[in-house]
Amino acid sequence: MNSLFSPENLPPPPGIPIPATIAGSAAAPTPILIPKLEPLDEWLNTQQPQEPNFSNGSLDLNLLCDETPEDPTTNNLYTEFNRISHLFHTAFSSGLQSDAVSDPFSQNSAVPDPSALHHRQPNGTAVPDPDSRAIVPVPEEDGPSSSAAVATATTPRRRCKELVRVTDLGGAEHLHFRDVVRRTRMVYDSLRVLATVEDERRVDARRARSDLRASAVMRNCGLWLNRDKRIVGAIPGVCIGDVFLYRMELCVVGLHGQPQAGIDYLPASMSSNGEPIATSVIVSGGYEDDVDEGDVIIYSGHGGQDKHSRQVFHQKLEGGNLAMERSMYYGIEVRVIRGVRYDGTSSASGKVYVYDGLYRILECWFDVGKSGFGVYKYKLCRIDGQSKMGSAMMREALMLRKDPLCFKPMCCMSLDISNGKESVPVRLFNDIDRNYDPLRFEYLVKTNFPQFVFHQSGRGTGCECVDGCVEGCFCAMKNGGEFSYNQSGILLRGKPLIFECGPFCNCPPHCRNRVTQKGLKYRLEVFRSRETGWGVRSLDLIQAGAFICEYTGVFLTREQAQLLTMNGDSLIYPNRFTDRWAEWGDLSPIDSNYVRPSYPAIPPLDFAMDVSRMRNVACYMSHSSAPNVLVQFVLYDHNNLMFPHLMLFAMENIPPMRELSLDYGVADEWTGKLSICS
Known part of the structure; x- marks a missing residue:
């Protein structure tokens, strides 16, 4: 200084x-x-035309x-x-x-x-x-x-x-x-x-x-x-x-x-x-x-x-x-x-x-x-x-949203690696080498759990709301008496688990408690990076607390995961993700009475997801000890607490063209590397 x-x-x-x-x-x-x-x-x-008073400091x-x-x-x-x-x-x-x-x-x-x-x-x-x-x-x-x-x-x-x-x-x-x-x-x-x-x-x-x-x-x-x-x-x-x-x-x-x-x-x-x-x-x-x-x-x-x-x-x-x-x-x-x-x-x-x-x-x-x-x-x-100026990056992203081939068209490997499965296309861009690896996998929009998960959870009970959930309804009470999102779909506070309205609820698809079921809305891009290998960035500005996408893979039991690990397959263990959800909504710096959410509680997760053959865009997000994306566990299509969906939310305002990152947690015991494909 x-x-x-x-x-x-x-x-x-x-x-x-x-x-x-x-x-x-x-x-x-x-x-x-x-x-x-x-x-x-x-x-x-117009209701308060005068400027704020700074005269007293x-x-x-x-x-x-x-x-x-x-x-x-x-x-x-x-x-x-x-x-x-x-x-x-x-x-x-x-x-x-x-x-x-x-x-x-x-x-x-x-x-x-x-x-x-x-x-x-x-x-x-x-x-x-x-x-x-x-x-x-x-x-x-x-x-x-x-x-x-x-x-x-x-x-x-x-x-x-x-x-x-x-x-x-x-x-x-x-x-x-x-x-x-x-x-x-x-x-x-x-x-x-x-x-x-x-x-x-x-x-x-x-x-x-x-x-x-x-x-x-x-x-x-x-x-x-x-x-x-x-x-x-x-x-x-x-x-x-x-x-x-x-x-x-x-x-x-x-x-x-x-x-x-x-x-x-x-x-x-x-x-x-x-x-x-x-x-x-x-x-x-x-x-x-x-x-x-x-x-x-x-x-x-x-x-x-x-x-x-x-x-x-x-x-x-x-x-x-x-x-x-x-x-x-x-x-x-x-x-x-x-x-x-x-x-x-x-x-x-x-x-x-x-x-x-x-x-x-x-x-x-x-x-x-x-x-x-x-x-x-x-x-x-x-x-x-x-x-590079942030405003220039935003202009470049705007141009790409209008015309995905306006910038280095020969480096655009695919206009949509999801092949229309997502509501918005997922672009593949590589201006470093000729690696086409993401095109070799089947795109998986959401994790499909086996039937025994639904049988163990039993037939669910839903809310009776007609035009969207209201305070005091059954689904609100399942979440501890409060909704997890505001009317704009922004996550209010991270929790161990969030219950969304499901197939047994009477509320319509636009209900405020169905945020993660609506799918991808940001135009994401998988790109080649010299620092992180493959990475993910967005062509849109992602607001803090907004839902991005689900982290998907093929469900595996512990026994199945142990067998596939020996074959060298890429596995994701949900219980290894750090609890970054607790940081979103943490008001302990301003409220000494703040208590970290502990309800709804979730048991230790005892399953894995195989991303070696079927995956989605989330699997290409890089690891960071200071991530800008968190993992929030969500249930909506069944009530089995042991098998939640892995939903990703923004921890901060993420500018267009900035890389998205996750904290994958502990390293693999055998390889010493993070349990994610490179």
């Missing part, structure tokens, strides 16, 4: 020439300086939710959800006065706090930071003053003055910070999904924003990342191409500290040299003077707009505009996040936010905008040597 500035005097900013057409014109009214807001962003709401939660807290014990079926519901209501009713807990994810941070976290008055008391913008504390080290430690344990931490850049991280540090970000985002997604359940249970039309509620709870609990430091450059643990569905999630991980403004910067009042410095920008392509060519961006400044985002005054070189100019002057890079339109997202704006890496500001000038008023413009160029 390197300090970028010291208190020594620095040269003043050079003047920026103003075009004669503007300089010689009649004196314009005093411009209204407002942050550069992103048009049509989900933050805009924290987000005014009362502006984010106008509902009156309800009694969280009105529904006895959702005991776990009620406890989380109470956290939501507490966050929004008490603002930021609730106690914060220490951040369990940041105890081993390799980026120490370079200075005091609070401005203090002469008597030593902490005062609000008027310019704090984003983002989470790491636990404060034990100091000589215990009273100071107590004070910071119950109040949101403020960001320090000094800018820092994180450099020279080793492989272990990269993995550590990646895991920190991964778990933080998983808590955020889990909270957000649970908040949607509360909205679904409301009888009126007033619904709070689930993303705002989740971020508010996490902030109150001290789980926003990087709030104790002002990081210039890359954020440890955030990779190029990472996709975020909501602006508030950018704040939670510390990538961009402004919920609405397009420019995030360290204000002059907080800078050690008295000058503002820009750290990140969001490019959404919604401004008339912006030009986005990928590696080169012409970015227009902020200010001079009315409430309808129309340019009505000349812009001034202050605030974010001056911060961008100062970053150019000192050669400080900025992070670029692109807002991309994407159909099928759960965000109100229909956009997702993709981190595209670091850019340098090479030029700054004052020009006449298309509206006829003066606009500051900045030329940003992407720094060489970085990974």
Whole structure:
């Protein structure tokens, strides 16, 4: 971590020439300086037009939710959800006065706090930071003053003055910070999904924003990342191409500290040299003077707009505009996040936010905008040597969805290895060698259990729901009194076992409790990789908690598996998959009363699946100790607890063209390798 500035005097900013057409014109009214807001962003709401208040160094939660807290014990079926519901209501009713807990994810941070976290008055008391913008504390080290430690344990931490850049991280540090970000985002997604359940249970039309509620709870609990430091450059643990569905999630991980403004910067009042410095920008392509060519961006400044985002005054070189100019002057890079339109997202704006890496500001000038008023413009160029832009990968995936042969058609070995058995085609792509191995196997859509499994389970009993399952029905009670999915089919919490509605239920196929039976909906691709052999990626964005597909194979008893193992066949043992399901929906970082689900219980699994002759796309997923896909056991076509289906769900938002991975668990006793085909 390197300090970028010291208190020594620095040269003043050079003047920026103003075009004669503007300089010689009649004196314009005093411009209204407002942050550069992103048009049509989900933050805009007609019921609450004002911006959130950051003047006291924290987000005014009362502006984010106008509902009156309800009694969280009105529904006895959702005991776990009620406890989380109470956290939501507490966050929004008490603002930021609730106690914060220490951040369990940041105890081993390799980026120490370079200075005091609070401005203090002469008597030593902490005062609000008027310019704090984003983002989470790491636990404060034990100091000589215990009273100071107590004070910071119950109040949101403020960001320090000094800018820092994180450099020279080793492989272990990269993995550590990646895991920190991964778990933080998983808590955020889990909270957000649970908040949607509360909205679904409301009888009126007033619904709070689930993303705002989740971020508010996490902030109150001290789980926003990087709030104790002002990081210039890359954020440890955030990779190029990472996709975020909501602006508030950018704040939670510390990538961009402004919920609405397009420019995030360290204000002059907080800078050690008295000058503002820009750290990140969001490019959404919604401004008339912006030009986005990928590696080169012409970015227009902020200010001079009315409430309808129309340019009505000349812009001034202050605030974010001056911060961008100062970053150019000192050669400080900025992070670029692109807002991309994407159909099928759960965000109100229909956009997702993709981190595209670091850019340098090479030029700054004052020009006449298309509206006829003066606009500051900045030329940003992407720094060489970085990974491919995530937005470019999304455009490539979109092209492939429209025309599977538009990119290296000779390397497309098959347009559909399932031969029409899946509801969407599964593409086979190999641009490395001439290996056709996946075409040699029969595609198996789902695991077909032998008849004795159904006989042992007996004839099942189903629900009597006519138009989809409702709270309190028989199938809900089998799952412990709560449904496992929200109305959009997103997994709420991982469990040892999930009972879905089956052939003995009266509910229709569109019932909310039949998620995994509807088959594959994402356009997956089996591809050849130099690192992992065969791998799987998606041409679609997969939302965290969404069902992907079943892991299929030919059912084998223990005795049959032992015989085939001696022949060298590829076998999968379901009991060896790690319990990653417990991580999805784990709210222990924010709720000390959280209990890991233990019902419905499942006995030890004593069967194997042979994938040496019949398999599906899931069998080509690679192993990872930090996977983005989990295995969830599900029953729907029989009631035998010993023989569940292996259903795969996304543990995070998986961008298009990013490889899917599983944690296969322990290695084979004989070969020392994972029990999966290579």
